[in-house]
Amino acid sequence: MPEPLPRSAYGDLVARALAEDVGSGDVTTAAIVPDTAQASGAIVARQTLVVAGLDVAREVFAQVDAAVAWSALKEDGDLCATEDVLAEVRGPAASLLAAERTALNFLQQLSGIATLTRRCVDLAAGRLEVLDTRKTAPGLRALAKYAVRCGGGVNHRVALFDGVLIKDNHIRIAGSIGEAVRRVRARGLSMPIEVEAQSLRDVAAALEAGADIVMLDNLSDEEMRQAVRSIDGRARVEISGRVTLDRIPALVAIGADCVSIGALTHSAPAADLSLEMEPDGRSAAR
Numbered sequence: 001m002p003e004p005l006p007r008s009a010y011g012d013l014v015a016r017a018l019a020e021d022v023g024s025g026d027v028t029t030a031a032i033v034p035d036t037a038q039a040s041g042a043i044v045a046r047q048t049l050v051v052a053g054l055d056v057a058r059e060v061f062a063q064v065d066a067a068v069a070w071s072a073l074k075e076d077g078d079l080c081a082t083e084d085v086l087a088e089v090r091g092p093a094a095s096l097l098a099a100e101r102t103a104l105n106f107l108q109q110l111s112g113i114a115t116l117t118r119r120c121v122d123l124a125a126g127r128l129e130v131l132d133t134r135k136t137a138p139g140l141r142a143l144a145k146y147a148v149r150c151g152g153g154v155n156h157r158v159a160l161f162d163g164v165l166i167k168d169n170h171i172r173i174a175g176s177i178g179e180a181v182r183r184v185r186a187r188g189l190s191m192p193i194e195v196e197a198q199s200l201r202d203v204a205a206a207l208e209a210g211a212d213i214v215m216l217d218n219l220s221d222e223e224m225r226q227a228v229r230s231i232d233g234r235a236r237v238e239i240s241g242r243v244t245l246d247r248i249p250a251l252v253a254i255g256a257d258c259v260s261i262g263a264l265t266h267s268a269p270a271a272d273l274s275l276e277m278e279p280d281g282r283s284a285a286r
Contacts, residue, residue: 001075001076002149005056011063014059017102021102022098029093033093037279039277039278040090041096041277044083044273046273048079048082049112049272050114050117051107051111052077053109056103057106061089061091061095063099064095067091067095068095069090071087072086073086073087074087076150077152086107086273093279096277097277100275103275108270108272109147109270111271112268112269113265114147114148114150116268117264117268120245123252128256129154130259130264131154131258131261132148132153133156133264136265137266147265148265163191164194165194166196177211181211182209192213193213194214196217198218200227213238214237215260216237216239217241221251236257237256237258239259240259
């Protein structure tokens, strides 16, 4: 299990999500469910998945009603089978219904990221480090990158402030890879310098400039093999661009150090989860 996220990373986000979903009140529940009705519920996996976001889901129920009792049966990072119960809740039925969709939205999205990440990590078989990218939904980056960690992946830079990555537009503005690297070094930054290379010529220029990491962006497999041979351990090698699950076994054989995959956070399918409820505190697990 990765280090838990601090509540400060998601408390306000949960409040905004509830305001968006509940608004002035749940009109359906208000019409059907008596104020005194009590219920219990089980959050159930409907597929094999890696769970992520349990603390966030718990926060949803807590913000809706402090009287709701939460009991987690799994931990973030756990591999869950179909029909496994991840957590149980008990309390006022109206509160459980008000929290249901928002809690599941967070849990499904984050577990989807963790699940896809684990599949990539398993295919990489310890021979390629699986990295994420900054391709995250605005406002959700901390949660998305946490989910990547739950799946066994490694966070690349968190944002623009914590890593140097010289990309194609930087290079065009600076005039060359060498000049872009020179300008970074002139700032005296104590960070590794990564350069995006879109050709073997770029790889040679990055090496000549003394880049610490060379990102092979959208190169063919043969070009990447040539690049790894030419770099020969003088820089860390990252593969990027058009990386799919089907391609990972072939990429493993190229000899790079890591692979960055934007799809982990921008295209992971939501995990299939449901909240099954029963009245009067009876077990809801199915």
